[in-house]
Amino acid sequence: MANPVLHIKDGYYFEVPKMLWRSRHDSKSDFPDWWVRLDDDFQLQEAGKIYDKLVTKDTFGDFPAKDQMLDKYEHWKHSGADHANAGKPFDSYLTSEEEGIHDLLDAEQWSILQQEVRGEMAIGTYKESDAAWPQDKIDQYNHHLHGKILIPQPFGEIKNLHEKADGFCISKFMVLEVVIALCMVGTFSWLGRRVRNGDRPKGRLWNFFESFLVFLRDDIAYPVFGKKDGDKFLPLLWTIFLFILGCNLMGMIPWLGAPTAAFGVTVALAVVILATGMMVGSLRLKPFFIGYWMNLLPHMDLPLIMAIPIKPMLMAIELLGLFIKHAVLAVRLLANMVAGHLVLLGILGIALEFANSGFAWYVAAPISIAASALFSCLELFVALLQAYVFTFLAALFLNASIHRH
Secondary structure (H helix, E strand, C coil): CCCHHHHHCCCCEEECCHHHCCCCCCCHHHCCHHHHHCCHHHHHHHHHHHHHHHHCCCCCCCCCCHHHHHHHHHHHHCCCHHHCCCCCCHHHHHHHHCHHHHCCCCHHHHHHHHHHHHHHCCHHHHHCCCCCCCHHHHHHHHHHHCCEEECCCCCEEECCCCCEEEECCCCHHHHHHHHHHHHHHHHHHHHHHHHHCCCCCCCHHHHHHHHHHHHHHHHHHHHHHCHHHHHHHHHHHHHHHHHHHHHHHHCCCCCCCCHHHCHHHHHHHHHHHHHHHHHHHHHHCCCCCHHHHHCCCCCCCCCHHHHHHHHHHHHHHHHHHHHHHHHHHHHHHHHHHHHHHHHHHHHHHHHHHCCCCCHHHHHHHHHHHHHHHHHHHHHHHHHHHHHHHHHHHHHHHHHHHHCCC
């Protein structure tokens, strides 16, 4: 929960300087439901009810005393490196530390028990109860929420700032991806209307996008596909390139982050390439649908007795290789974007390390800031380079899917 690396990961909030966004909750009823569920008092009451229900089961043996069990649970939550157990519910403690007790119920029985407890510990009822939180707790919680713009969750429920509980939860990177997509649609719709109305293609914005488009056409699409297929695949390559570039550049804007530093985003992009190759290849290569899969096997003139064991084995290897190379496509984009952020985090961490070191601070801070500025310039180049590399490899994979080899 306290790991600083979480600040470069996806989450269900946007983080800005604390002075720009103040949390002003006055009582426990003002806090979000998921935040109240992380409160020690609420979780302790919930743990007590789970304990009471467990000891009423006739099939169970002797239990430790209730106070002893709850004290051990509280100690477990606040121990460990980086407060890794902070906010975890009582059943997580039983799974980790009291396996003998947790294993006495199967998954269905645990689900029923948790639903019963949640019914008795309804979050709305707890928030409206007379037991008020002390002001120092409210001030502490407000301090933690300062600078965090929480994203509304109309379709799901979150467990904490970085994990969902159930449903469809909207994350920071999802919002950024939608913003990038809307910017692309809006920009090219406007430029397209100008062309349709007979306006001359001129202006800095037009020239900027045209230079990228011509580069992708002449250096990727035509050399890989040829002119005929290159024109057909150019819109897809153009869209992927600009979307990835937009996502990468978002990581250079303070308090946002790069969506391509999330594994789900890069995997989705790789799946688009894989699915497009399968679909187009199945339609183009004859016989219909089967031709694409037959094309995965190298041509070999083998006797039937050898072809029966060898060809299925080769097909399995080729299928595995097909999925692996697209998985690598996703991982390499993710790794390159995350690595840059981690290096920046490490450079800035040098200054923080010497914050209380007297004279060393005045030496380390300027060096750290200058190194971060220089590395940020390199990150701009990497953002462009990785968009190009992904698009180029995607073109190669698509070309291999639609031509016999």
